[in-house]
Amino acid sequence: MWGYSIKDYATLCEDSLASSSEGWVLDLACGSLAFTAEIYANCSNRPVVFLDQSLKLLRKGKSRLEKLKGNISENMFFLHADALQLPFKANIFHTVISLNLLHCLCLDDVKTALKEIKRVLTDGGNSAITTLVQSSRWSNRYLNMLAGSGALISRSPDELLSAFNDMEMQVTQEIKGNLAFIKYG
Numbered sequence: 001m002w003g004y005s006i007k008d009y010a011t012l013c014e015d016s017l018a019s020s021s022e023g024w025v026l027d028l029a030c031g032s033l034a035f036t037a038e039i040y041a042n043c044s045n046r047p048v049v050f051l052d053q054s055l056k057l058l059r060k061g062k063s064r065l066e067k068l069k070g071n072i073s074e075n076m077f078f079l080h081a082d083a084l085q086l087p088f089k090a091n092i093f094h095t096v097i098s099l100n101l102l103h104c105l106c107l108d109d110v111k112t113a114l115k116e117i118k119r120v121l122t123d124g125g126n127s128a129i130t131t132l133v134q135s136s137r138w139s140n141r142y143l144n145m146l147a148g149s150g151a152l153i154s155r156s157p158d159e160l161l162s163a164f165n166d167m168e169m170q171v172t173q174e175i176k177g178n179l180a181f182i183k184y185g
């Protein structure tokens with residue numbers, strides 16, 4: 001409906017995990033791991049922190065992973081925390097993956113989240129981010145309807161890019177339908 005395939009999330013996640021053979025990974029606002037649990041289930045070489053502000057969704061994600069693997073392996077950690085105030089020192093994650101958080105945040109909070117991502121990433125680290133954005137597709141009407149009901153924030157790809165620019169983050173952005181795929185680092 002949004003003009004992309006949910007397989008794109010798995011591909012993004014797989015590529016991000018493969019971007020380095022070692023180093024900590026942060027899945028920021030992981031939710032219930034609806035699109036990525038199978039990829040994480042096969043990740044044994046890198047420690048992964050799954051972080052979300054919703055305990056309910058974290059528990060759902062954990063049990064999804066548990067069902068796939070039979071247990072939660074020692075390299076997986078679930079953390080109830082705020083993306084706008086990450087409880088980590090600077091420069092510790094080689095990879096930050098954040099799927100569909102930014103369209104839940106107002107512009108000031110987007111910038112705070114980006115500042116936090118930048119802060120916790122190591123030099124040479126990388127981040128992969130997706131978020132819904134406006135497009136010229138018919139689905140844009142649905143996006144705006146959801147925005148009108150307060151379920152998400154509708155913004156243009158340019159508005160999004162300028163938030164990254166404001167945080168001095170040089171990124172590449174690919175748009176598929178209503179989804180922006182952003183790479184940093």
Ligand SMILES: C[S@@+](CC[C@H](N)C(=O)[O-])C[C@H]1O[C@@H](n2cnc3c(N)ncnc32)[C@H](O)[C@@H]1O
Nearest residue numbers: 029030031034052053054082083084099100104
């Ligand atoms: C649209 S869901 C995306 C979940 C998952 N990444 C996915 O793509 O399936 C947005 C997620 O962001 C989380 N979230 C929103 N604001 C947050 C914040 N300030 N700190 C941490 N998580 C937050 C919500 O709890 C929810 O799990």
